[in-house]
Amino acid sequence: MAVSQKTGTGTNPMLNSLKDFFTEIGELSYFAGRFFREFLKPPFESKELLRQCYQLGNRSLVLVLVTGFIIGLVMDLQSRPTMINFGAVSWMPNMVGISIVREIGPVITALICAGRIASGIGAELGSMRVTEQIDAMEVSGTNPFKYLVVTRIVAATLVLPLLVIFGDFVALYGSALVENLKGNVSFQLYFNTIFDALSYGDLLPATIKSFFFGFVIGLVGCFKGYNSKKGTAGVGIAANTAVVMASLLVFVVDFIAVFVTDIFYDM
């Protein structure tokens, strides 16, 4: 799909921005529709998909682990004094565990991946577009959308839940370390308490929304990169706007996920 020119050419800047916003949403929706059409059609680029899963996972794993560990530590350190004041320090594992698994782990991991994966895909595909590599694929009879876009979106969708699991575990470990050092709580007791507190109702929605986070991150990165224009400057713009848009969409998806989960809880 050739991305249309920005529509905002009138004199009212507010109206122009609004038009551009809706044009962007329309183009993104069309791009997502094309993804689903191409995704279901053979041939399936399984080798490239595995390579992308490895690349995307490998690219983000260390960052997710380090950030997760620090988040766990900080969260425990920040909450501890308040919980002590309320005489509820024994609830620390429950509070931290549920917060991390249900909300903080998936969202923080998704935001890191929005920065890492979406910008990486945006820059890579943008650079391929600018240097005519995508055109070269097209001319050689390979569908570049299927080879480059479908594989990356599917890889991001599959990899993000795994990264969330690793991130959650390390965050819980960071929190456990604080409790162990400051509250003399053993690791075993800490984790037993957390697992007793957690239910499928906590794990399942978090895991499902992680798939959606991965999908929007891959989708936005590919959309921005694949439709990159304006030469090398366009590559920078593609990477930058991919991060901003992906981060924003992570929060939108999170809101929708929490809203839907809440409806199910009420039922």
Add this chain to the structure above:
Amino acid sequence: MICKMEIKEKTAAPDNPIGQRKAVIEIRDLRKTFGNNTVLNGFNMKLYEGENLVVMGKSGSGKSVMIKCLVGLMQPDSGYLEVLGKEIKNLDRETLDILRADIGFLFQGSALYDSMTVRENLEFPLRRHKEKLGKTTETEPLVLEALENVGLAQTIDLMPEELSGGMQRRIALARTIILKPKIILYDEPTSGLDPITSKEIIDLMRSIQKKYGTSALIITHDVDCARVVSERMILLVDGINYAEGTYAELSESNDPNVEAFFKK
């Protein structure tokens, strides 16, 4: 590095005069506009079997747009485009992909896939079109043959970033010919290269044409390249084919617009 670029002649181009040969590409009244900028305004052209046709024009005159329309990378606003007897506009994706196996395209900046080795770059077109060559499994001999044609067999496991600009252009040429196309479209084949490397590329283009009997459409503003490779030339000015003839005919023209191309 000394490169082996001699290619044994296998298939010669047809011997009959160009005008009597079959047209492999036909363009009629091609028009393309970007916003308010009309780049092609009724361009006409025929490329005949085994011919080397050069289209010259200033930067931004629509030369690249024209060849991108030919392979379906861009859609023209209007006009008739026929390649190897098939009208491009009427082709579905599947048929267009099959047709593309008979059209080689050398991009201006080489367009090598920078995340793949030279071997993987050359294998890439074979993923889809290997059956065209009547070979079902082994890609290695095809890759080696293409690399030997451009004298760079030793670079097979290198990454594009490890190659010089001239070597990248030759690898791109090897990738272009790996499917033994009937037509090769060259988009500024010598741009950005020093005169010696440009000459190497031009020699390769001629050798490939002799070996495989391909028809070649060469887009360039390099007069030296045009002089050496062209059998016929078209000058693209203001979106139309302004002048047409052999290099000798055009270089002696007194028309100021034509003269401008040949002034040193």
